[in-house]
Amino acid sequence: MSVTDTEQADFGCYAPSSWANSLLKITRSLSATGVQKKLAFLLRKPALKSINDVVDIETNSLSLRLYPHQNLSDKRLLSLPDMLDGPEREYIAGELPQHAVVIDIGANIGGYSMLLKQQRPDFRILAVEPDPLLVQRFTFNQALNPLLQDIRLEPSAISDRNGTLLLDTSGSNKGENHILEDSDARGDSVSRVDGLTLYRLQQKHDIVMADLIKLDIEGHEYPVMKKFFEESPRECWPEYLQIEQYRQVELNETVSLCLSRGYEITTRSRMNVILKKTVV
Incomplete structure (x- = not known):
């Protein structure tokens, strides 16, 4: 599916699996320092592998369509927003x-x-x-x-x-x-x-x-x-x-x-x- 197709599709079409979503909820609650950062990186690996090019998520009370394999900023919003400054x-x-x-x-x-x-x-x-x-x-x-x-x-x-x-x-x-x-x-x-x-x-x-x-x-x-x-x-x-x-x-x-x-x-x-x- 092309980039244009994914950007026109209704929000929710690319929801992650329930287990991946659960892991990402945990990583988003962690800080980007020390042991918590290492834990977040460990937990997000299998979740990111389960996502193809695009994912629709509800995070920090925001609805977002993200492209974590194309953009580091998207990956951080998805899995560890504390890393976004x-x-x-x-x-x-x-x-x-x-x-x-x-x-x-x-x-x-x-x-x-x-x-x-x-x-x-x-x-x-x-x-x-x-x-x-x-x-x-x-x-x-x-x-x-x-x-x-x-x-x-x-x-x-x-x-x-x-x-x-x-x-x-x-x-x-x-x-x-x-x-x-x-x-x-x-x-x-x-x-x-x-x-x-x-x-x-x-x-x-x-x-x-x-x-x-x-x-x-x-x-x-x-x-x-x-x-x-x-x-x-x-x-x-x-x-x-x-x-x-x-x-x-x-x-x-x-x-x-x-x-x-x-x-x-x-x-x-x-x-x-x-x-x-x-x-x-």
């Missing part, structure tokens, strides 16, 4: 004010946005994702869940320039899609997408200043933030930034750039840092 979301949910504006750049199928919306239904979330297939899957799941209806979706790539960009979707994990610098690149896995600078994105959606920008765009973060700091006034800079930064390695150039612009690290996890603006 659980500690970071917990921190953000406790720090941001009522009706905070959140921009999720590199939203994938929207897992981070969906789970954060559950934690803080008052948040006003803009999810940004350029891959047409992931956008289609995001909107399918959004339509199933009333809570998610007011998440805005921008189907563009955020870059250091406006205009048409080339997106490579050749990887086995859809979460590793990335912008190509070679304007002559061709192939079935290369698609043309609209590109926006971060400042232009904010202007397009009438956002003067976001309370949080979460940035996960496969190594393209530095040129995006460099351009943003160059072309936007300080009052448009976000209060908080979430950027990928592994704990055991030297600070990357994007985090260093933000520190040089007056941000400070307020908390960090194994894979990310959250920075807060200290200048006005």
Whole structure:
């Protein structure tokens, strides 16, 4: 059955077996650290093997159609949602004010946005994702869940320039899609997408200043933030930034750039840092 067929079928057509569903309910209740993480990985293996390409589940009070063998984000939503930046979301949910504006750049199928919306239904979330297939899957799941209806979706790539960009979707994990610098690149896995600078994105959606920008765009973060700091006034800079930064390695150039612009690290996890603006 083709991808198009699975995305048109009614929700519930791809429900997991009862035993697989029971195992996955257990794994979803566990944390993504220590012994619990190891137990979750052990229990999810047979459940994942029983699933073909697609599965319909009820998880965390959400109805979702997921493709766990094509996308790491789907696999985490299905089996261990705490791995979708659980500690970071917990921190953000406790720090941001009522009706905070959140921009999720590199939203994938929207897992981070969906789970954060559950934690803080008052948040006003803009999810940004350029891959047409992931956008289609995001909107399918959004339509199933009333809570998610007011998440805005921008189907563009955020870059250091406006205009048409080339997106490579050749990887086995859809979460590793990335912008190509070679304007002559061709192939079935290369698609043309609209590109926006971060400042232009904010202007397009009438956002003067976001309370949080979460940035996960496969190594393209530095040129995006460099351009943003160059072309936007300080009052448009976000209060908080979430950027990928592994704990055991030297600070990357994007985090260093933000520190040089007056941000400070307020908390960090194994894979990310959250920075807060200290200048006005």
